[in-house]
Amino acid sequence: MTSSRRFAILSKRDIHNDSFVEPWPEAGLCVADSPYDPRPSLRMEGGRVVEMDGRPRQDFDALDYFIADHSIDLSTAAEAMSTPALQIARMLVDINVPRAPIQRLAGGCTPAKLVEIVRSLSVLEMMVGLGKMRVRRTPANQAHVTNWREHPALLAADAAEAALRGFAEVETTVRVARSAPLTALAVLVGSQTGRGGVLTQCAVEEALGLSLALKGLTSYAETLSVYGTERSFVDGDDTPWSKAFLASAYASRGVKVRFTSGSGSEALMGLAEGCSMLYLEARCLLVTRGAGSQGVQNGSISCIALPESLPGGVRVVLAENLLASMLGSEVASGNDALASHSSIRKTAKLMLQFLPGTDFIFSGYSAIPKRDNLFGGGNFDAEDFDDYAVLQRDMVVDGGLRPVTEEETLAVRRQAARAIQAVYAEMGFPAITDEEVEAATAAHSSDDMPERDPVADLEAASRFLTGEKTVIDVIRALHQRGFQAAAASLLEMGRQRVCGDYLQPAAIFDRNFRVLSAINDPNDYTGPGSGYRLEGRRWQEIQRIPQAKSPRSVIDDCIGEPCKNLVEIGPFKPGSGPEVVVAVGPAFGTDLSRTINGLAHEDVLAAILTGIAKEGLIGRIMKVYSSSDLGRISHIGAQMSGSGIAVGLQSRGTTIIQKRGLAPLNNLELFPQSPSLTLETYEAIGRNAARYALGLPAKPVAVKIDNTARLRLIVKTALLHRRETEAVRSQPPVELFFNWEPDV
Amino acid sequence: MSANHSSRYPLGETAADDLQAASGRAFRDLSMEAVLSGTITAEDLRIRAETLQAQAEIARQAGYERLAANLLRAAELTRVPNAELLAMYEALRPNRSTCEQLLELAARLEKQYQAPNTAGFIREAAEVYRNRGLLK
Numbered sequence: 001m002t003s004s005r006r007f008a009i010l011s012k013r014d015i016h017n018d019s020f021v022e023p024w025p026e027a028g029l030c031v032a033d034s035p036y037d038p039r040p041s042l043r044m045e046g047g048r049v050v051e052m053d054g055r056p057r058q059d060f061d062a063l064d065y066f067i068a069d070h071s072i073d074l075s076t077a078a079e080a081m082s083t084p085a086l087q088i089a090r091m092l093v094d095i096n097v098p099r100a101p102i103q104r105l106a107g108g109c110t111p112a113k114l115v116e117i118v119r120s121l122s123v124l125e126m127m128v129g130l131g132k133m134r135v136r137r138t139p140a141n142q143a144h145v146t147n148w149r150e151h152p153a154l155l156a157a158d159a160a161e162a163a164l165r166g167f168a169e170v171e172t173t174v175r176v177a178r179s180a181p182l183t184a185l186a187v188l189v190g191s192q193t194g195r196g197g198v199l200t201q202c203a204v205e206e207a208l209g210l211s212l213a214l215k216g217l218t219s220y221a222e223t224l225s226v227y228g229t230e231r232s233f234v235d236g237d238d239t240p241w242s243k244a245f246l247a248s249a250y251a252s253r254g255v256k257v258r259f260t261s262g263s264g265s266e267a268l269m270g271l272a273e274g275c276s277m278l279y280l281e282a283r284c285l286l287v288t289r290g291a292g293s294q295g296v297q298n299g300s301i302s303c304i305a306l307p308e309s310l311p312g313g314v315r316v317v318l319a320e321n322l323l324a325s326m327l328g329s330e331v332a333s334g335n336d337a338l339a340s341h342s343s344i345r346k347t348a349k350l351m352l353q354f355l356p357g358t359d360f361i362f363s364g365y366s367a368i369p370k371r372d373n374l375f376g377g378g379n380f381d382a383e384d385f386d387d388y389a390v391l392q393r394d395m396v397v398d399g400g401l402r403p404v405t406e407e408e409t410l411a412v413r414r415q416a417a418r419a420i421q422a423v424y425a426e427m428g429f430p431a432i433t434d435e436e437v438e439a440a441t442a443a444h445s446s447d448d449m450p451e452r453d454p455v456a457d458l459e460a461a462s463r464f465l466t467g468e469k470t471v472i473d474v475i476r477a478l479h480q481r482g483f484q485a486a487a488a489s490l491l492e493m494g495r496q497r498v499c500g501d502y503l504q505p506a507a508i509f510d511r512n513f514r515v516l517s518a519i520n521d522p523n524d525y526t527g528p529g530s531g532y533r534l535e536g537r538r539w540q541e542i543q544r545i546p547q548a549k550s551p552r553s554v555i556d557d558c559i560g561e562p563c564k565n566l567v568e569i570g571p572f573k574p575g576s577g578p579e580v581v582v583a584v585g586p587a588f589g590t591d592l593s594r595t596i597n598g599l600a601h602e603d604v605l606a607a608i609l610t611g612i613a614k615e616g617l618i619g620r621i622m623k624v625y626s627s628s629d630l631g632r633i634s635h636i637g638a639q640m641s642g643s644g645i646a647v648g649l650q651s652r653g654t655t656i657i658q659k660r661g662l663a664p665l666n667n668l669e670l671f672p673q674s675p676s677l678t679l680e681t682y683e684a685i686g687r688n689a690a691r692y693a694l695g696l697p698a699k700p701v702a703v704k705i706d707n708t709a710r711l712r713l714i715v716k717t718a719l720l721h722r723r724e725t726e727a728v729r730s731q732p733p734v735e736l737f738f739n740w741e742p743d744v
Numbered sequence: 745m746s747a748n749h750s751s752r753y754p755l756g757e758t759a760a761d762d763l764q765a766a767s768g769r770a771f772r773d774l775s776m777e778a779v780l781s782g783t784i785t786a787e788d789l790r791i792r793a794e795t796l797q798a799q800a801e802i803a804r805q806a807g808y809e810r811l812a813a814n815l816l817r818a819a820e821l822t823r824v825p826n827a828e829l830l831a832m833y834e835a836l837r838p839n840r841s842t843c844e845q846l847l848e849l850a851a852r853l854e855k856q857y858q859a860p861n862t863a864g865f866i867r868e869a870a871e872v873y874r875n876r877g878l879l880k
Contacts, residue, residue, distance in 0.1 A: 062876045207830055214826050216789060230876065234838045239878060241869035242836035248862065249829050251818035254791035292814025328808060470786045475779050488776060494789040495774045498765045499756035500799045503815065505808055519753045519806050
């Protein structure tokens with residue numbers, strides 16, 4: 001059987017490492033339209049829900065009870081349930097409808113009704129909706145900072161860099177649960193060294209997580225996972241009531257809380273009960289709302305590859321972000337776990353949250369290389385930072401990050417590593433050496449770090465957790481060791497815990513340690529000219545990627561001393577008999593002295609004349625002043641050439657062989673890719689031109705095709721041409737004398 | 745508190761003179777000098793019930809009623825010591841408690857900690873757990 005070379009190559013592409021399956025609703029492998037999804041319904045009697053989505057109250061499971069009694073706003077339910085889903089869907093994309101009335105109606109919807117609303121939207125419409133419904137006006141971003149060595153100096157340095165790069169939150173986790181107290185401490189000290197006001201958390205088992213918060217080591221908790229069926233919820237060892245209690249417990253200690261859910265988790269546990277991922281996620285989001293969580297981390301999260309294996313999976317993940325925002329929840333919108341082997345696919349998926357902007361576009365972005373990511377995350381990681389910075393710059397989108405220089409990054413990493421070193425010394429933890437500090441400063445990953453004694457670190461961590469020392473001792477240690485700024489930031493985090501302002505929806509702290517939340521920074525988008533706009537100083541900052549050069553210096557290497565051996569000798573006189581005219585552009589050898597790839601104009605000219613001489617002809621050199629256009633330059637040359645043959649040569653090196661009588665845009669041979677032209681090519685061009693002049697056959701000069709030349713050099717091309725055009729003046733062509741003899 | 749709570753937000757700026765920590769210590773007093781002189785304790789960096797109630801009112805007026813209810817439960821829980829708070833959470837997890845144990849917990853919250861909202865919440869959980877087989 002014949003096999004296609006093309007199909008063989010396609011099958012080796014990264015996309016073919018991703019899994020794709022057909023839907024299978026009975027197994028929960030269905031993103032939005034399971035035949036087992038209930039139809040929306042809501043019946044109330046005596047101020048109580050007696051039927052929801054087709055199920056009578058006596059048949060309610062625990063989630064139904066919780067949703068019916070805590071989540072659905074009964075004061076708007078009748079109106080919401082009787083408003084056609086399509087009408088609410090249209091309100092989402094109608095710029096004349098602000099966020100509040102939609103949030104009010106969504107609050108009165110059952111899970112099935114919510115699904116019905118978003119199901120009618122295209123991805124583009126969902127993005128418009130998400131941009132409007134996002135709770136906080138200013139978008140932000142969250143980082144993952146972990147490392148497999150659980151090295152405190154590296155954790156502190158990476159957390160500091162993440163803070164410097166603009167992340168508003170830093171999430172960490174552990175390989176060994178017992179290391180959590182010191183891991184949380186390193187990330188806290190590091191982040192506050194990078195920028196005061198960054199919120200931090202350590203994802204561990206619920207009770208341990210609460211202990212860390214009580215000790216003052218974390219300021220928020222995110223991994224309060226909820227599930228869409230009763231059995232999966234219970235398998236997660238919680239109920240809606242225990243999760244809600246936990247949320248209140250955190251808040252009682254001034255700790256921000258965000259729940260976690262996402263499509264696919266129930267199917268992964270084998271407990272989807274035949275329902276679609278979107279329907280189950282709607283139930284999760286209503287539980288989250290009913291518990292009074294200020295927000296949610298959703299967008300499939302660690303299960304992302306499961307919806308992505310199904311048709312419409314990426315759209316449904318966007319739909320769940322949108323649903324959460326409609327319910328008034330802060331959304332930290334996934335993009336964390338590996339979603340695809342294909343860079344094209346993962347970037348395309350990212351755009352669905354990146355372009356509209358969410359409260360946290362990632363939850364989180366791996367600010368470390370993915371092999372150090374203990375969440376199993378790293379869909380975008382530290383090696384993608386520069387790409388991400390360019391995406392923000394390209395699209396005028398605030399993705400929550402800022403470009404940084406190597407110098408400032410090294411400084412903040414060293415400061416953070418030294419700060420945690422000082423804290424360890426003062427608190428009596430196993431010493432962090434100067435060598436470790438220097439390694440952490442320069443490191444990219446765990447691989448760059450010296451080994452520590454993990455047993456001693458774990459013992460210290462356990463003592464710290466059960467002992468009397470708290471964050472106050474850490475603040476004192478920092479201050480006494482000369483880290484006043486970090487100490488002040490840690491204290492301020494403690495003070496903020498006392499005033500509780502960051503318990504409000506979507507709260508973050510800006511660079512001036514000012515709280516921004518749904519209360520004082522509510523999203524007020526109502527179409528063009530409204531809502532968050534990337535402008536002013538923030539836009540200036542996003543533009544300044546370190547690799548952006550001043551365009552004024554791009555062609556410096558093509559400007560030099562005017563060629564001494566090239567002298568104007570008078571007006572160019574038409575020739576007779578066999579000759580080749582080499583017609584150069586107005587800046588040739590004067591304003592510019594080298595081609596785009598650095599060949600000296602004199603050398604290029606010598607090569608062409610050598611080629612001509614090798615065929616026994618002479619070349620006369622004409623400088624055209626009236627145009628910088630290559631077609632025009634060569635046309636003028638050909639008109640005055642004795643043989644009718646001219647080589648046109650722009651200062652940047654682009655070349656053409658022209659014949660009198662041909663239309664200006666026609667030619668004998670054209671060499672548009674000047675960066676690929678070598679002196680050998682120029683000599684061959686001269687040779688062919690001579691053969692044409694002699695009426696001899698010529699094999700067209702072969703030039704390598706380099707598709708990236710234009711991509712790399714387009715700015716330089718534009719600026720070289722601009723310089724050539726600046727030299728244009730209304731003056732007839734002149735003949736140049738070239739003080740050079742061919743070596744033939 | 746003024747009628748328009750949103751205008752008081754953030755409390756850390758507008759109400760800095762009135763705020764106190766759970767310990768009763770003035771917010772203004774939470775300074776580096778106090779840390780260095782060793783007069784600040786962990787209790788001084790804990791939020792106070794009244795502050796959570798004020799944040800609840802801010803949330804409610806901005807349309808976040810369920811968050812407000814959560815913050816009111818949280819205000820009640822400020823009175824519960826750390827270890828007991830963790831134990832209460834554990835008791836509420838599935839299949840950890842009998843119905844009687846949950847009702848006792850509710851009664852304790854109500855009587856010992858003046859936490860009627862949380863107590864009602866736990867009584868409701870006990871009933872659902874009984875219906876759904878989530879008791880011990």
